[in-house]
Amino acid sequence: MTNTQSTDVILIGAGIMSSTLGALLKELAPNWKMTVFEKLSNAGEESSNEWNNAGTGHAALCELNYTSEKPDGTMDISKAININEQFQVSMQFWSYLVSQNRIQNPQEFIKSLPHMSMVQGQANIDFLKKRFKALSDNPLFKGMEFTEDPEKLMEWIPLMMNGRLQEDHIAATKIDTGTDVNFGSLTHKMFDHLESLGVDMHYQHTVTDLKRTNDGLWEVKVRNLESGTTAVHKAKFVFIGGGGGSLHLLQKSGIPEGRHIGGFPVSGIFMACNNPEVVNQHHAKVYGKAKVGAPPMSVPHLDTRFINNQKMLLFGPFAGFSPKFLKHGSVLDLFTSVKADNLVTMLAAGAKNMSLTKYLIQQVMLSKEQRMKDLREFIPNAKTEDWDLVIAGQRVQVIKDTEAGGKGTLQFGTEVISAEDGSIAALLGASPGASTAVHVMLDVIKRCFPTHIKEWEGKIKEMVPSYGQLLMNNQELLDHVHASTAEVLELNDPTKTRGSHLLKQA
Template structure:
């Protein structure tokens, strides 16, 4: 590469929620470090973090049925739900810290209280939901959850879903009022505005073309200025690749051993958006159902109230689809060019294993609007096609890797890949993604800066009081955190009744 380099301490690639979170954490921990950001689009939060490209759910496992699995003995495994809930609590604590310090303002612009519900039909599913409710409601993290299979009660909770429903099939729902709708696009832009005020160098319309490690262990990043056409080189001791679906190709360019034998499978999505404000006004919740057999977890159907641009919207979906692009603004060659000699076997094995998933995605792509409306009618029986428009959501790239389960195993979570020396890290994967960004970025710090963690720990605990503590084993701390974050973020009115009472007493 070139000898003409601009030196910095940290390079963040991609101006999404992950880079925004990591940059904000680092600025609090080591204010004198120089941070440089490169984003190929014209603004922050335009790809996976954009409010129209994700469900906006504050994922805390309150309503997502795929986070609680029924075991062979009939019991419900809630361990994943507990982990995800605790991770979301980490996010709300950090956001509260930023609001309390006036580093970001007007939390109502990015987070709103909203009930989270699960809705199922059929005797088997109702039995599962009741067992899930019993397992979760006994846990202090899920206090305030209600269950009902009474049609009259369900009409109170979800009138749009129950209106005109004539089926005698059993149905049931759970409801918890401490759920949230999060505008991750707005939050991302707020965080980058803050970072810019802290002298973080923001470079939009700059595409990273190559990343190479130098003899001294630093990284040299080749950057293309899209407007001027010029190519520049930047050198940093640490690089974070937070480019959403674009992270995998960049990670592969590094050549680190950890980047090998990993592939990516892109999944696109569509939502139906209600254009009739009268219908949108009648629904006030995020209501999640069960995924169809063969569908990826990210395709769990849900009817969502959203708050975008200070306007209440109603979305249904997602409908999964397939595109070879790794980003919404990517290239049709993304998937093909990601196949390398070191991951070819992994990718072939994944293809052989996931024929039913491929078939499902093809079927989803071929759906007409009316067929999508028919699926919506499972939630809203009398839905009219003219009341709904189709919006193309974001791209997600599921990680494919060799695991104990075999070669080419498709992963549905979020995963940090870092070099052994901690000098570079990348975030791959999808759900629960943005909701757990703070937890995931703390994981990056722990993996890449172990030599600093003891020194940083007091500040981290100031920002995130539960850091290093199991919330589920500390009910008193849960109450304190729920109360303080709800007050700071403007969620107090929707505190679970038990917690509200306890905080008053």
């Protein structure tokens, strides 16, 4: 006979999203009882783990796929603005947690690091210059610089310029207020804080089923992986934040909003430098442009990373394929996610995305030396023996039917699926993901607790001063947010950087 326990909130998955939602709710409703279930032995071991993601504080400072050229030749920066605004929300909440002593030592999870875009060839340089000028007119991107000057580029990225042919025509933008974020460390800090407040943390516990009961509560069946015993927990609200595992649980919930949704897993591979002399010659996150026909998540980048306070250098990502939805998942994950209600959607996606399938097959077949060839577009003198392959995390791209794309449209962003009554919500999708976690979780709170929002608004604005506003439309608030978050999180202050400008041309 299984025992039944009751709680107010159940969080499934101990990653950055659950920790963020838990930390927000504990500020807004400190008396609510909260329980967390994680099937691994620790928090932040899947997508949030520092080895399983790029560690980029995504603010659209360097990611070229967040801007696009319109048919009339002008630059569309709307997505870049949205992502930057959302990252500012995360920064404000992290700053609040540190200033209120909820978490300590911000340098252990976030560090200032220049963000750069680098392109080669005249057509790409024209694109980058146009992008730079469009962003420069927006106060969110204050401090960005552009240059084609080889001497200035040698100053910025010596490792990437050494050994480069004289006729190579390249250009770059640089902004010093970018960040490297260790989402694994941040996740641990927030869960440590929640545990200190009495939140029940259950590791090595996997949710096997969930269903709505007649009294309007959610009944969640959980198996203890150590003892093999099963328990039933009831809650008023359930959040499914299990990364790639969220889709299966959403399907088990049976809510109509979860129908006709599928997922396609893509694994990531990075190359990590094992030579400290090479690592010390580079200090930036440098994003390039995806090759023609390649999907958005394949944008190549050379990243300085700080993992366990050790400086590292990673290049990638290279795509791989596994039918697993989680790095620690099952090879049956993809097949068992196909149901009667999403079969047509999945088949339509397969027919539409033959180019993606071909790309993934090509990526899987790459040898190390072929990957080195891609790396040498960034570091001409790269030596094979200085680099090792590292398997990163699994990302499940959402497949759904949309008005714009029709049946089986592959989505490359983050999706929140919630029941009409707000009693359950699930997070699906990938990038920019963790960087926008606070914005996404505030959206979950607004959707799922509409009757509380009015009473909570004052507290939300205390935690996130820009809540309900666009920073780009309020220079005074923008400067305040930039200065205060930089001070508390010990980062470069954008209000003290020089204005955007075009540097000397080659």
